[in-house]
Amino acid sequence: AQSVTQLGSHVSVSEGALVLLRCNYSSSVPPYLFWYVQYPNQGLQLLLKYTTGATLVKGINGFEAEFKKSETSFHLTKPSAHMSDAAEYFCAVIRSDAAGNKLTFGGGTRVLVKP
Amino acid sequence: EPEVTQTPSHQVTQMGQEVILRCVPISNHLYFYWYRQILGQKVEFLVSFYNNEISEKSEIFDDQFSVERPDGSNFTLKIRSTKLEDSAMYFCASSEGMTGAADTQYFGPGTRLTVL
Numbered sequence: 001a002q003s004v005t006q007l008g009s010h011v012s013v014s015e016g017a018l019v020l021l022r023c024n025y026s027s028s029v030p031p032y033l034f035w036y037v038q039y040p041n042q043g044l045q046l047l048l049k050y051t052t053g054a055t056l057v058k059g060i061n062g063f064e065a066e067f068k069k070s071e072t073s074f075h076l077t078k079p080s081a082h083m084s085d086a087a088e089y090f091c092a093v094i095r096s097d098a099a100g101n102k103l104t105f106g107g108g109t110r111v112l113v114k115p
Numbered sequence: 116e117p118e119v120t121q122t123p124s125h126q127v128t129q130m131g132q133e134v135i136l137r138c139v140p141i142s143n144h145l146y147f148y149w150y151r152q153i154l155g156q157k158v159e160f161l162v163s164f165y166n167n168e169i170s171e172k173s174e175i176f177d178d179q180f181s182v183e184r185p186d187g188s189n190f191t192l193k194i195r196s197t198k199l200e201d202s203a204m205y206f207c208a209s210s211e212g213m214t215g216a217a218d219t220q221y222f223g224p225g226t227r228l229t230v231l
Binding site: 032036041043045046090094097099102103105107 | 119146148150156157158159160163165170171172173206208210214215216217218219220221222223224225
């Protein structure tokens, strides 16, 4: 079975500061990894995903994440936070051999951006 | 941009009643999913649906739950006899079905179900 751990349920950053959200996974087979963002009263929106190839993945809104197999991590970063980045962020994993495409989510990290 | 829609946005029901949550997936997508999020807990997979049958279901998806694609556009989740612990936000999602597990799943805004 696969699982995802997001370190820190809440993160507070100043506008313009680095955003770093941590995600560690476990999977018995090579995983595909995803970051989703949820703005208030909205559904989950894909930020970026890693499937194969380059381990540094760039997504929307200036976010990027790096897949590190040796560390079983897929941390999300953004060099400079903007007020509009205030949202909840979810890391998710799926088995690359999944028949039913079941996503397993972490607990989420809520980001607060201070002016 | 195409999006997944869900109705209603909020449903309140009495314990023991049947509810049907409705979703319109993105039109050319072939895979459909339901997830739920109990307040303060993780988003949990319930079921995936492809080619008019269930592909995978979680242990949560017991005999009280069923899914259906009644026509070419809707995808529904039925809970036959609701329990208090069914109170949650229910998300529908869909994906193209072209790249298997690598597919991006597109989520709707959710239906908040409150069981009294």
